[in-house]
Amino acid sequence: MNPVNYLYLAALLFTIGAAGVLIRRNAIVVFMCVELMLNACNLAFVAFSRMHGNLDGQIIAFFTMVVAAAEVVVGLAIIVSLFRSRHSASVDDASLMKL
Amino acid sequence: MENAENLIALLVAAPLLGAAVLLCGGRRLDRAGHWLGTVLAAASFVIGAVLFFDMLGRGAEERTLRQHLFSWVPVESFQADVAFQLDQLSMTFVLLITGVGTLIHVYSIGYMAHDERRRRFFGYLNLFLAAMLLLVLADNYLLLYFGWEGVGLASFLLIGFWQHKPSAATAAKKAFLVNRVGDMGLSIAIMLMFTTFGTFAFGPVLAATGETSEGMLTAIGLMLLLAACGKSAQVPLQSWLGDAMEGPTPVSALIHAATMVTAGVYLITRSGAIFNAAPDAQLAVAVVGAVTLLFGAIVGCAKDDIKKALAGSTMSQIGYMILAAGLGPVGYAFAIMHLVTHGFFKAGLFLGAGSVMHGMNDEVDMRKYGGLRKYMPVTFVTFGLGYLAIIGFPGLSGFWSKDKIIEAAFAKGGTEGWILGGVALLGAGITAYYMTRVMLMTFFGEKRWQPAPDPDTAPSVEPGIEVHPGEMPHPHESPRSMTIPMILLAFGSVFAGALFSLNGAFVNWLRPVTDFEHGHPPVSAATVTVSTVVVLLIGVGIAYAQYGRRPVPVVAPRGSLLTRAARRDLLQDDFNHIVLVRGGEHLTRSLVYLDHTLVDGVVNGTAASVGGLSGRLRKLQNGFARSYAVSMLGGTAVLIAATLLMRGV
Numbered sequence: 001m002n003p004v005n006y007l008y009l010a011a012l013l014f015t016i017g018a019a020g021v022l023i024r025r026n027a028i029v030v031f032m033c034v035e036l037m038l039n040a041c042n043l044a045f046v047a048f049s050r051m052h053g054n055l056d057g058q059i060i061a062f063f064t065m066v067v068a069a070a071e072v073v074v075g076l077a078i079i080v081s082l083f084r085s086r087h088s089a090s091v092d093d094a095s096l097m098k099l
Numbered sequence: 100m101e102n103a104e105n106l107i108a109l110l111v112a113a114p115l116l117g118a119a120v121l122l123c124g125g126r127r128l129d130r131a132g133h134w135l136g137t138v139l140a141a142a143s144f145v146i147g148a149v150l151f152f153d154m155l156g157r158g159a160e161e162r163t164l165r166q167h168l169f170s171w172v173p174v175e176s177f178q179a180d181v182a183f184q185l186d187q188l189s190m191t192f193v194l195l196i197t198g199v200g201t202l203i204h205v206y207s208i209g210y211m212a213h214d215e216r217r218r219r220f221f222g223y224l225n226l227f228l229a230a231m232l233l234l235v236l237a238d239n240y241l242l243l244y245f246g247w248e249g250v251g252l253a254s255f256l257l258i259g260f261w262q263h264k265p266s267a268a269t270a271a272k273k274a275f276l277v278n279r280v281g282d283m284g285l286s287i288a289i290m291l292m293f294t295t296f297g298t299f300a301f302g303p304v305l306a307a308t309g310e311t312s313e314g315m316l317t318a319i320g321l322m323l324l325l326a327a328c329g330k331s332a333q334v335p336l337q338s339w340l341g342d343a344m345e346g347p348t349p350v351s352a353l354i355h356a357a358t359m360v361t362a363g364v365y366l367i368t369r370s371g372a373i374f375n376a377a378p379d380a381q382l383a384v385a386v387v388g389a390v391t392l393l394f395g396a397i398v399g400c401a402k403d404d405i406k407k408a409l410a411g412s413t414m415s416q417i418g419y420m421i422l423a424a425g426l427g428p429v430g431y432a433f434a435i436m437h438l439v440t441h442g443f444f445k446a447g448l449f450l451g452a453g454s455v456m457h458g459m460n461d462e463v464d465m466r467k468y469g470g471l472r473k474y475m476p477v478t479f480v481t482f483g484l485g486y487l488a489i490i491g492f493p494g495l496s497g498f499w500s501k502d503k504i505i506e507a508a509f510a511k512g513g514t515e516g517w518i519l520g521g522v523a524l525l526g527a528g529i530t531a532y533y534m535t536r537v538m539l540m541t542f543f544g545e546k547r548w549q550p551a552p553d554p555d556t557a558p559s560v561e562p563g564i565e566v567h568p569g570e571m572p573h574p575h576e577s578p579r580s581m582t583i584p585m586i587l588l589a590f591g592s593v594f595a596g597a598l599f600s601l602n603g604a605f606v607n608w609l610r611p612v613t614d615f616e617h618g619h620p621p622v623s624a625a626t627v628t629v630s631t632v633v634v635l636l637i638g639v640g641i642a643y644a645q646y647g648r649r650p651v652p653v654v655a656p657r658g659s660l661l662t663r664a665a666r667r668d669l670l671q672d673d674f675n676h677i678v679l680v681r682g683g684e685h686l687t688r689s690l691v692y693l694d695h696t697l698v699d700g701v702v703n704g705t706a707a708s709v710g711g712l713s714g715r716l717r718k719l720q721n722g723f724a725r726s727y728a729v730s731m732l733g734g735t736a737v738l739i740a741a742t743l744l745m746r747g748v
Contacts, residue, residue, distance in 0.1 A: 021728050030725075091724045098722030 281329015320380025331363025348453030385425025392418030510618025531638030
């Protein structure tokens with residue numbers, strides 16, 4: 001199969017993820033959309049790796065997965081503690097950090 | 100004498116030691132301090148006399164002595180040395196400064212006897228002598244500048260000696276500030292010398308004037324003239340001299356006769372080679388001298404304060420010297436000769452004035468004197484001889500020197516010669532007029548004594564002297580410590596001029612340093628002398644008609660416009676106030692306005708626009724995470740687009 005198709009898929013997934021981050025208010029959903037964007041990037045990296053015939057992209061994909069895992073740990077912890085204190089998972093409710 | 104040059108430093112060291120000991124010694128020196136100061140001044144004179152006779156013993160070409168003490172600022176090509184040069188010109192000044200200075204020290208012992216700060220006074224006097232000696236003994240312009248500033252400091256301290264009087268404190272400040280203007284001239288001249296000649300030692304600078312452009316020499320000459328104007332109270336920097344009378348009378352005598360005002364004449368004579376090579380600057384010197392000699396004489400005619408009348412006469416006589424120095428080699432020797440004779444009679448006149456004030460409850464208004472010749476015979480005779488000398492009475496000191504200057508001014512040639520000579524001649528007449536006026540008002544006529552003023556309402560009374568309000572003055576001869584210096588100075592006033600003129604002794608003495616040319620006046624020398632004497636007699640006659648034959652009113656009459664202007668020092672202070680003070684205020688005000696509008700406008704405008712912009716920008720920070728996400732996405736999109744575009748280009 002033509003590897004370019006994977007790139008199209010990656011772009012589609014990234015767009016869906018970005019739209020989700022911008023549009024949805026639920027912190028969990030926003031979070032999942034971020035994960036979707038990360039994985040779209042991973043897919044693109046792997047596709048490029050295949051197209052160029054070297055392993056650089058795949059190695060970066062592993063790095064991304066590690067960082068994403070760490071981010072999930074921290075991010076979920078923040079969301080849970082936010083929910084505990086405010087009984088809400090809406091990102092718009094947590095808008096106190098402003099002048 | 101072997102190694103006579105080693106004595107030169109002692110000339111300066113003796114009074115300097117006196118100043119240090121007296122000013123640092125504290126109260127335990129109060130009882131003997133004045134003797135210490137006087138002895139050290141006299142010691143300096145004795146050393147000067149020893150060096151003088153030693154110098155006489157050598158040939159005219161081997162008379163210059165040099166002493167190198169130490170390197171002051173050795174930096175690459177900038178070599179400032181503390182080194183002395185004693186030649187005939189310096190020697191003349193050394194003898195004048197230490198001789199007259201010592202007499203004034205002796206006089207001050209009596210004059211300041213009741214002043215509790217007498218020790219300090221003598222310390223300042225010694226400092227004055229030391230600074231002036233440093234000035235005339237220096238072998239380079241930088242060390243001369245050091246002495247020059249020292250003289251300025253000492254004069255400040257002495258003019259403001261009675262600093263509890265606001266007028267004295269102001270006069271001291273005024274003298275110092277006006278002198279600063281002149282000092283700027285000297286420092287610029289020294290900088291110009293260094294950039295032009297690469298050195299500021301007298302020898303190399305004065306020898307190199309031949310290879311330098313006339314424009315540069317004119318600039319240096321004019322700056323030196325500015326310096327001389329400041330120290331020697333020449334127009335336009337003359338305004339400090341009259342106010343300097345606030346100091347004790349011996350200080351006035353010292354400033355006017357031996358130190359301070361003679362420094363400008365010394366500077367110009369010493370820099371003669373520069374002026375000879377820059378005729379424009381030299382003419383400026385002569386013009387300044389001529390203007391000042393009339394200016395001072397006119398001021399002297401109108402003053403009722405005896406010291407201020409004498410101050411006007413000093414200004415005028417120094418004008419003669421500067422005029423002579425501006426005539427070039429024809430006049431240098433006569434400038435110095437007049438300086439020395441003037442040193443004698445002006446010191447004598449001031450000490451006489453001090454003696455009169457001493458006997459008259461410190462009254463300075465001549466309209467309240469009168470008939471004093473019977474009560475103060477010694478003062479009368481010595482003052483009278485000084486008077487005859489200053490007006491140039493034939494045979495006395497002033498005659499020999501002033502007549503030569505008038506002759507030399509005519510010898511300048513052309514229209515300039517006629518104008519300068521005419522001014523000098525006219526000045527001689529006015530001198531005769533105002534000095535006769537002083538003489539008649541003080542010593543002749545009926546008594547116009549007034550009871551002593553209340554010290555509360557008349558703060559000009561010198562402190563330390565018991566004055567009871569309402570008490571009539573009972574004039575008496577001053578103590579011997581005051582009369583003996585006056586008598587010695589009177590001898591100088593009478594005989595010095597004739598002695599100097601014997602076979603042209605003084606001119607020949609100075610010739611190796613200042614060079615000399617015989618002037619050729621358009622009329623014969625005898626004609627000049629006769630017309631000088633005639634003008635003098637006319638001046639005396641007018642004064643006698645006005646002040647001798649008619650009674651002198653105690654309250655000054657209103658007088659003509661010129662008289663009133665002259666009483667206000669020919670409006671010099673008003674001129675300074677309107678042009679310099681007001682002008683300066685306007686300048687600062689416009690600068691402040693410019694600062695507030697332009698500079699502050701730019702600064703404040705920048706700050707306000709940055710503030711306003713950031714006020715708008717901070718709205719972007721609204722706390723909504725999704726808004727930030729849009730910014731990030733937009734930013735990233737822009738970055739990627741920019742990268743692609745740049746790659747396309």
